[in-house]
Amino acid sequence: MMAQTANIGPLDLTPTGHEAYIVSEANSDVTNALAKLGEFRKDSTGPGAEILDIVAAEIRRTGDPTAVTDQVLTLMGNAARTECETHTWCTGTGEHDAHMGATIDIPAPDPQEKPYLGAYLIDLGGGAVAGLDAGTWQDLDSAGLRAEAAKIRAHCDRLDALADQLAAIEASK
Numbered sequence: 001m002m003a004q005t006a007n008i009g010p011l012d013l014t015p016t017g018h019e020a021y022i023v024s025e026a027n028s029d030v031t032n033a034l035a036k037l038g039e040f041r042k043d044s045t046g047p048g049a050e051i052l053d054i055v056a057a058e059i060r061r062t063g064d065p066t067a068v069t070d071q072v073l074t075l076m077g078n079a080a081r082t083e084c085e086t087h088t089w090c091t092g093t094g095e096h097d098a099h100m101g102a103t104i105d106i107p108a109p110d111p112q113e114k115p116y117l118g119a120y121l122i123d124l125g126g127g128a129v130a131g132l133d134a135g136t137w138q139d140l141d142s143a144g145l146r147a148e149a150a151k152i153r154a155h156c157d158r159l160d161a162l163a164d165q166l167a168a169i170e171a172s173k
């Protein structure tokens, strides 16, 4: 068997068949970035090493280590914001104990003011309930929420009746 004359310099870190990092670029930022990656690469195996190879290749391709680093950090940040594993309706991400769904509400007539009649699903550990902004926030079960919805629906009829009354007054001016 012929002796292999492996040409493994300090930055030729891919003896298993990957393309070796090439650090001959004139751009010293690129050279430094690849050297740093090479240090990490030495201690990495498996997917971690593969990722470093891809990052190194991208830095070589673009010649812009800062842009590549920013892109990688953004992707890693996105990956950290994982979806809630407890409730499909929860909008929480990452580690959290207070599960909360999206809020539904009615925009105020004056857009500068807060919306009203807000409601959302929430689970603080004792099971899901609906929070309803009924002057003060109330925790309701599904039957309680339906009862409030019925009252609000009836109230809409009364609002319409009130509007009819006002329209008659306006017309008589």
Ligand SMILES: [Zn+2]
Binding pocket: 084, 085, 086, 087, 090, 091, 092, 093, 096, 098, 099, 100
């Ligand atoms: Zn959650």
